[in-house]
Amino acid sequence: MDSSVSSAYTCNSCQIQFSNSENQRSHMKGEWHRYNLKRRVAQLPPISEDLFNNKVNTSEKKKKEEEEEEKSKGQNEVDVKLNAKQLRKKQREELLEKKRKLLELAKNRLVGNGGRVIMGEDGKMVVEKKEETTEEKNLKEEVKEAAIKEEEENNVDEEQLIKEKLANKVDVPVTKCIFCKDEEFENIDGTLEHLFKNHGLYIPEKRFLINKEGLLAYLYEKIGYGNVCLSCNFQGRNFQSIIQHMLSKNHIKIPYENEEEKLEISDFYDFSKSYEIETNEKDTLDEDGEWEDVDEEELENDEDIDGEKLYASDYGLHLPNGMVLGHRSLAKYYRQNLKPEKEWSEAQGTVMAAETRKFVNTIDTKAIAAQKRVWNREAKSRDTNDRRAQKFINWQPHYRDELLQ
Amino acid sequence: MALQISPKDTDLLLKQKNVLSADVLDKYRYAGEVTQTCLQYIISLINDSYHLGKHEPYSAAELCLLGDSFMQTLINGKFKKVIEKSIAQPVTLDVNDLVVGYSPELTDDEKTNLTFKVGDIVTINLGCHIDGYTSNLAHTIVIFPSGLTPPGPLLGESSDAIVASYLANETIVTLLACALKTEKIPNSLLNDKSNRQITGSIIRNVVNAIAESFNCTVVPTSKVRRIRRFLAGQAEGVVAERDFKGVVWSEIDQEKELLKRCNFTEDGEIISNSNELITIDQNKGRSIDNPDKAIPTDDFVILPGEVYMIDIKMAPINKDEPGLYTLESLDGKTKEGFNAKHSIFIRDVSMSEQLKLRNSRRLLSLVDKHQSVYPFKLSYVSENFPLNSKGNLIEQLNHIEKDVNIFKFGLNECINKQLFVSKAILSCKFIPLKEILKVPTSTGINGYDAANPTLPGMELPLPKLGITSLKLKTLFKYGKRTVVSRYVSTVALSNEVGCVRLSGGNKLFTPSWVHTNYQLQGSIAEIVNELSALTQDERFGIKIDECNVLDISNVGEEANDMEE
Numbered sequence: 001m002d003s004s005v006s007s008a009y010t011c012n013s014c015q016i017q018f019s020n021s022e023n024q025r026s027h028m029k030g031e032w033h034r035y036n037l038k039r040r041v042a043q044l045p046p047i048s049e050d051l052f053n054n055k056v057n058t059s060e061k062k063k064k065e066e067e068e069e070e071k072s073k074g075q076n077e078v079d080v081k082l083n084a085k086q087l088r089k090k091q092r093e094e095l096l097e098k099k100r101k102l103l104e105l106a107k108n109r110l111v112g113n114g115g116r117v118i119m120g121e122d123g124k125m126v127v128e129k130k131e132e133t134t135e136e137k138n139l140k141e142e143v144k145e146a147a148i149k150e151e152e153e154n155n156v157d158e159e160q161l162i163k164e165k166l167a168n169k170v171d172v173p174v175t176k177c178i179f180c181k182d183e184e185f186e187n188i189d190g191t192l193e194h195l196f197k198n199h200g201l202y203i204p205e206k207r208f209l210i211n212k213e214g215l216l217a218y219l220y221e222k223i224g225y226g227n228v229c230l231s232c233n234f235q236g237r238n239f240q241s242i243i244q245h246m247l248s249k250n251h252i253k254i255p256y257e258n259e260e261e262k263l264e265i266s267d268f269y270d271f272s273k274s275y276e277i278e279t280n281e282k283d284t285l286d287e288d289g290e291w292e293d294v295d296e297e298e299l300e301n302d303e304d305i306d307g308e309k310l311y312a313s314d315y316g317l318h319l320p321n322g323m324v325l326g327h328r329s330l331a332k333y334y335r336q337n338l339k340p341e342k343e344w345s346e347a348q349g350t351v352m353a354a355e356t357r358k359f360v361n362t363i364d365t366k367a368i369a370a371q372k373r374v375w376n377r378e379a380k381s382r383d384t385n386d387r388r389a390q391k392f393i394n395w396q397p398h399y400r401d402e403l404l405q
Numbered sequence: 406m407a408l409q410i411s412p413k414d415t416d417l418l419l420k421q422k423n424v425l426s427a428d429v430l431d432k433y434r435y436a437g438e439v440t441q442t443c444l445q446y447i448i449s450l451i452n453d454s455y456h457l458g459k460h461e462p463y464s465a466a467e468l469c470l471l472g473d474s475f476m477q478t479l480i481n482g483k484f485k486k487v488i489e490k491s492i493a494q495p496v497t498l499d500v501n502d503l504v505v506g507y508s509p510e511l512t513d514d515e516k517t518n519l520t521f522k523v524g525d526i527v528t529i530n531l532g533c534h535i536d537g538y539t540s541n542l543a544h545t546i547v548i549f550p551s552g553l554t555p556p557g558p559l560l561g562e563s564s565d566a567i568v569a570s571y572l573a574n575e576t577i578v579t580l581l582a583c584a585l586k587t588e589k590i591p592n593s594l595l596n597d598k599s600n601r602q603i604t605g606s607i608i609r610n611v612v613n614a615i616a617e618s619f620n621c622t623v624v625p626t627s628k629v630r631r632i633r634r635f636l637a638g639q640a641e642g643v644v645a646e647r648d649f650k651g652v653v654w655s656e657i658d659q660e661k662e663l664l665k666r667c668n669f670t671e672d673g674e675i676i677s678n679s680n681e682l683i684t685i686d687q688n689k690g691r692s693i694d695n696p697d698k699a700i701p702t703d704d705f706v707i708l709p710g711e712v713y714m715i716d717i718k719m720a721p722i723n724k725d726e727p728g729l730y731t732l733e734s735l736d737g738k739t740k741e742g743f744n745a746k747h748s749i750f751i752r753d754v755s756m757s758e759q760l761k762l763r764n765s766r767r768l769l770s771l772v773d774k775h776q777s778v779y780p781f782k783l784s785y786v787s788e789n790f791p792l793n794s795k796g797n798l799i800e801q802l803n804h805i806e807k808d809v810n811i812f813k814f815g816l817n818e819c820i821n822k823q824l825f826v827s828k829a830i831l832s833c834k835f836i837p838l839k840e841i842l843k844v845p846t847s848t849g850i851n852g853y854d855a856a857n858p859t860l861p862g863m864e865l866p867l868p869k870l871g872i873t874s875l876k877l878k879t880l881f882k883y884g885k886r887t888v889v890s891r892y893v894s895t896v897a898l899s900n901e902v903g904c905v906r907l908s909g910g911n912k913l914f915t916p917s918w919v920h921t922n923y924q925l926q927g928s929i930a931e932i933v934n935e936l937s938a939l940t941q942d943e944r945f946g947i948k949i950d951e952c953n954v955l956d957i958s959n960v961g962e963e964a965n966d967m968e969e
Contacts (some may be wrong), residue, residue, distance in 0.1 A: 346418065347489050347537055348754045348779040350635040354417040354646040355755075356697040356861075 013040045095146045105136045170224040174216045204256040208269045215268040231255050241322040423633045425710050427898050429562040436540035437952035438905025439533045442900050458551045465498045466509040466518045472496035477791035487536045493530030493779045510748050513804045517745045521548045526563050528891040540635035542908035543755035543893030547917035562721035564919035566890035567621035570719040573612045574892035577715045579936040581896050582904035584707040591935045605652045605703035614929035622730050624718035627654040632714045639779050642858030647697035650705050656866035700862030709900045717880035717893040727838045732831040733881045734857045747827035749780045758822040764814030783812045834884035910951040951956045
């Protein structure tokens with residue numbers, strides 16, 4: 001071989017030469033070359049073709065042996081390997097197949113009939129029916145049976161689950177902490193205090209709580225039996241996992257915000273006390289005989305309370321007393337020195353209460369409340385518009401430069 | 406505006422706290438006792454220095470400061486738990502024609518800090534409050550030539566005024582006490598015999614009748630008014646309080662009399678036809694609504710359970726010439742004649758302002774800390790006030806003088822920013838009617854004097870003649886100063902205890918020796934006699950419980966120290 005020629009076609013990774021480019025190309029596509037390439041990346045020296053062939057043979061042999069071993073382990077195990085889930089999946093697929101077939105048959109029957117539409121004697125259109133074939137009947141029955149079977153299976157599953165849960169149920173007495181378990185308290189109050197202080201479990205509306213034991217027992221059951229997290233409805237696999245979840249995520253709290261959450265524990269509460277106060281007030285008003293006037297005043301007061309809420313706008317936080325705390329983003333435009341609210345002594349209060357001249361124009365609270373409502377509504381609608389606009393700002397799934405089209 | 410008090414609090418502050426319970430009456434009584442004791446102390450100081458010649462005569466400033474300090478010590482002595490208690494009316498010594506407000510500071514010079522002369526009549530006015538329950542007191546004394554007993558009574562115009570005001574004051578006290586026992590009211594006073602009650606118009610008629618029989622006139626700003634907790638008329642004009650109840654005398658009443666007299670005058674100088682005189686009626690074309698009852702009217706009934714302040718000022722009338730007796734406010738600026746500087750101030754709580762000067766900020770913070778809604782003097786916020794009787798008195802006085810000088814630097818800004826309102830020093834002046842009639846009223850009747858605020862509804866002093874207070878000001882140059890005598894006492898009408906006279910009373914303070922040529926005349930003589938007879942006998946008449954003086958064995962050492 002001419003050295004000048006031979007040096008033209010080489011493979012650096014396998015350290016061999018070729019007589020022509022055809023050979024070189026075929027080599028590059030081969031397994032041996034690929035192997036050597038990988039070795040080179042791993043900074044290993046290349047191996048010769050014989051060695052590679054040997055290696056391939058031995059590894060293939062091993063594989064075959066293993067496969068044979070596996071096969072010899074027996075047919076039964078293969079079935080087991082297809083676990084329950086896969087089995088169910090298979091069955092469902094079969095059932096679907098059968099249903100599809102059934103549909104097709106029915107369709108064929110109609111088409112085969114030519115879909116003849118005959119005008120009845122009384123002018124009604126009648127589609128002629130063809131009798132069902134036996135095949136179709138069989139299929140139908142099979143499908144029905146399968147459906148029944150599946151239902152039964154499901155039922156069995158649920159029952160099993162409940163049984164399992166019952167077996168795993170962890171009963172914690174209300175005088176113990178469900179999270180610590182070691183301590184035993186004298187009464188339920190001790191437990192609640194421990195839960196509040198150590199785990200931060202806050203019982204909402206404690207004033208109206210009448211059945212402490214019931215509430216705590218319910219919560220314990222939810223955790224110990226249902227293995228459900230109190231605040232996020234996470235279902236734990238077992239008692240240990242749910243406790244772990246609640247402790248690590250700080251989820252030891254009773255959600256009490258929307259109506260559903262409130263209703264959930266409402267059985268343990270009695271809010272009739274809160275109604276009584278109102279009715280009492282109304283009774284006294286009744287005695288005065290000034291129903292309507294006072295009623296109006298009450299309404300006003302309600303509005304006042306609404307108006308006295310804090311609310312934030314783009315440029316600041318509106319305090320109930322009418323002050324506006326500027327947002328810090330505006331600090332570069334102006335500096336704010338808000339005066340602290342002044343407390344009046346009794347003397348000053350008396351003089352102000354008796355004063356008629358300066359403060360004749362009393363503030364019309366009704367008008368202000370109405371104005372505030374309008375502003376709030378405007379702000380809200382502006383907000384929703386903005387959000388909507390933001391949502392639909394870009395319809396395109398991918399960026400496409402219109403100039404390049 | 407943030408300055409609103411809720412209706413609930415208003416009810417509590419204005420109604421419930423004013424129920425005259427035993428507790429409240431105790432506070433009133435102590436306030437009354439303090440004023441009585443303090444008045445006695447000041448009279449003894451004047452007697453010692455002017456009449457008995459024990460030492461050099463005290464100047465007005467010294468007397469005021471000693472009186473204030475004495476009063477403050479007494480106030481601090483009892484009711485330790487009550488936070489708000491202080492001097493309600495700084496000691497003022499209104500000489501002759503001065504009516505209210507003359508209370509110089511130690512820093513004033515000879516010209517404005519007076520020493521009294523023989524024959525002067527001096528009105529000592531003071532007041533204090535315990536938890537807002539106020540007792541005010543004014544008493545007029547005569548400066549006699551020095552000696553153990555005066556050589557003779559005071560004669561002349563001044564004595565007429567003293568007798569008239571004293572008598573009016575005592576009569577009204579008895580009349581108010583009659584409100585508790587309505588069956589004792591003299592029948593001749595009542596228009597309607599079946600409806601036995603003391604009304605505002607009865608009080609006005611009695612006072613006017615007494616003034617007339619002693620040839621005097623009731624000076625504007627005289628009043629018989631109900632006082633309430635923290636509302637004792639200390640800021641009249643600045644504050645227009647709701648549910649004002651009281652008789653107030655003003656130029657309007659004098660105008661009516663003048664116009665009546667003009668009808669009968671045949672003098673060529675004065676227009677005799679009343680139809681020409683009465684040209685402008687302020688009520689014409691205006692609707693005066695009084696929903697808060699802030700404008701005083703005589704149409705009220707005195708009820709048990711209320712506390713009244715009787716403030717009667719009388720001036721002798723010039724018989725020869727008709728004219729108006731009105732009040733000039735001294736501003737301390739013009740140099741001619743006597744002109745005192747304002748020294749009493751009231752904090753206007755509705756105003757707040759960032760002050761520029763360090764001195765004014767300091768003064769404001771001190772005032773806000775120590776004083777409330779009652780008038781104060783600069784010396785009150787000094788560290789050395791009240792004077793400590795055990796320390797060196799001269800040194801303490803020097804300290805107060807120094808402090809006041811420093812406070813004066815900041816005072817101007819506080820007044821300019823309207824944080825403080827200065828109390829006017831009023832002097833009584835007689836303006837002849839012919840000068841009033843000459844003045845043109847080109848500006849109309851809608852102007853009023855903002856610098857000297859009056860009670861609501863009284864902004865126009867002469868409504869029939871259509872002369873505003875600003876126009877009246879221009880007439881003071883034709884005016885002549887007139888002496889004024891003034892008596893103030895406070896009376897609590899309690900259903901359970903009866904009538905308690907908190908301040909004043911002839912058991913403690915006998916009036917000075919004066920002699921008048923006039924006598925009570927006509928029906929008023931009978932009424933006054935009948936009423937004074939009622940007070941003589943407790944069994945068949947009316948019992949008036951006068952507040953006594955306090956035991957001051959441990960406090961009254963200042964005077965002795967002063968002599969050294």
